[in-house]
Amino acid sequence: MENGIMRKICLLVLAVAVASCRHGGQFCVEGHITDAADTVLYLEHLSLGDGIEVVDSVRLGADGAFALRGDTMSTPEFYRLRIGGQCVNLAIDSTETVRVEASLRDMSFGYRVEGSGACDTIRLLCLKLADLERAVRRVADDRDYTVEERDRMIDDLVRQYKTEVKTDIIQNRYDAAASYYACFQALGGRLLFDPMADRSDLTWVRAVANAWSEKYPGSQRAQNLYNIVMEGQRLQARPREIVIDTSHSKVRELGIIDMTFPDIHGTERTLSDLKGKVVLLDFTALGLDGAPERTLQLRELYDRYHSRGFEIYQVCVDPDRHFWTQRSERLPWTCVYCEEGLGSDILTLYNVQSLPTYFLIDRNCDLKSRQEDPKTLGASIGKLL
Structure with missing residues (x-):
């Protein structure tokens, strides 16, 4: 009798917790982890800036019933x-309720998830990676093959895995949480998709x-990926020979590179084709954080001074x-693309x-000053005009 009453009380408490999870601005992760009595279950945020943060626990x-909640991000x-x-890995992008059912004995790979397609796709990615790890371990432990043969077989396994992830996961929706997650999967501590060393990987991560x-x-996550791609492009840039004419007559004619x-x-x-105008030379990337605001600032400068002989390169x-x-x-000004990044x-x-x-470059094509903030450019441009 007492057990029945206690069970009803536990179910009531759980129902109240779940209801509160569904209030605006929060998400809820609920379900059961069996064979885990008296253990503590943590809901942790895998943040970029602050590492792993505990959001809720029970x-x-x-x-094994639980209902954990956290504030929804934008x-x-x-x-x-x-x-x-x-661990059970999750992706949350709304005030959704995600249900997870698992046993502690095989929680990391034997769980079921409902209520989120993104979480289920991440589950499949984790299972796929576990299969790869087992296959690689079998090859690495097989002494019937030479070291070179084992390395080649492992490379083939990794290549096949990446091909399947590209076609089955990433290519279906580049902007999905699972696609982002796939970019950071690792095998033996090394990223499977390495944009710093592999040009094909760089293309997919890009x-x-x-x-x-x-x-x-x-x-933050979009900017993080963008920064990784920028660094990968810098490391993989093909060297390009630049011949600079440093003869006395050329230097006298052009005060710029x-x-x-x-x-x-x-x-x-060509930059020097703008000789006779006051030119703002701008090295930038239009995908940088704050780029739209800077473009508006440049547009104001261009509209104000263009009729007087001002140009932007x-x-x-x-x-x-x-x-x-x-x-x-x-864009109304000269905007060019530098493939070498x-x-x-x-x-x-x-x-x-x-x-x-x-x-800033004056009308004689002489480099006059280096500037850091577009807000302070107006006065300097006015003086050169």
Whole structure:
């Protein structure tokens, strides 16, 4: 009798907790973890800046029922349920309720999830990675093969895994939480998709970064991916030979290091062709955090001074050319694309340490000053005009 009453009380408490989870601005993770009586279940946020943060926790009863909640973020975020070393990875992007059913004996890989397609896709990714780890371990332990043969077989297994993830997960929705998650899966402590070392991986991570920047502009995770891609592009940039004419007559004629890059129409645009105008040389990337605001500031300067002989030569090093084309097609000034990105020799020659970086060039094509803030450009431009 007493057991029946206690069970009803526990169910009532759980029902009240679940109801409170469904209030606006919060998400709820509920369900059962069996064979886990008297253990503590944690809901943890896998944040970018602050590491792993505990969001909520509960000591499980005999039936393993739980209802944990957290504040919904404005963009998809990643969480995990954890008991000891057993984890269930989750992605939350709304005030949704996600239901997880598992046994502590095989919690990490034997769980079921309902209420979230993103969480279920992440479950499949985790299972797929576990299969890969087992296959790699079997090959590594098989001494019937030489070291070279084992390495080749493992490379083939990894390549097959990445191909399946690309076609089955990432290609279906570049902007999905599961696609972002796939970019950070690791085997033996090494990223499977390594944009720093593999040009093909860089292409796929760049596609995800571009999609996240479009769907969640300015978000921390979109910016994180974008920064990774920018660094990967810098490390993988193909060296390009630049011949600089340092003869006395050339230096006397041009007080700048000249450059030529294509605009969105493919037309080669040379900086020195703007001689006779006051030019703002802008090294930037249109996908940077705050870029739309800076573009508005430049537009105000352009509208104010263009009729008096002011021009902008904007060099963009965005990792994705299509993204750059979309963002630059309506700009009224000279906007060109530097395919070498952050690894370009031009950025080195101009000692560009951060983006954006501005230089002012006078009508004689002499470099006059280096600027950091577009808000202070107006007075300097007015003096040169």
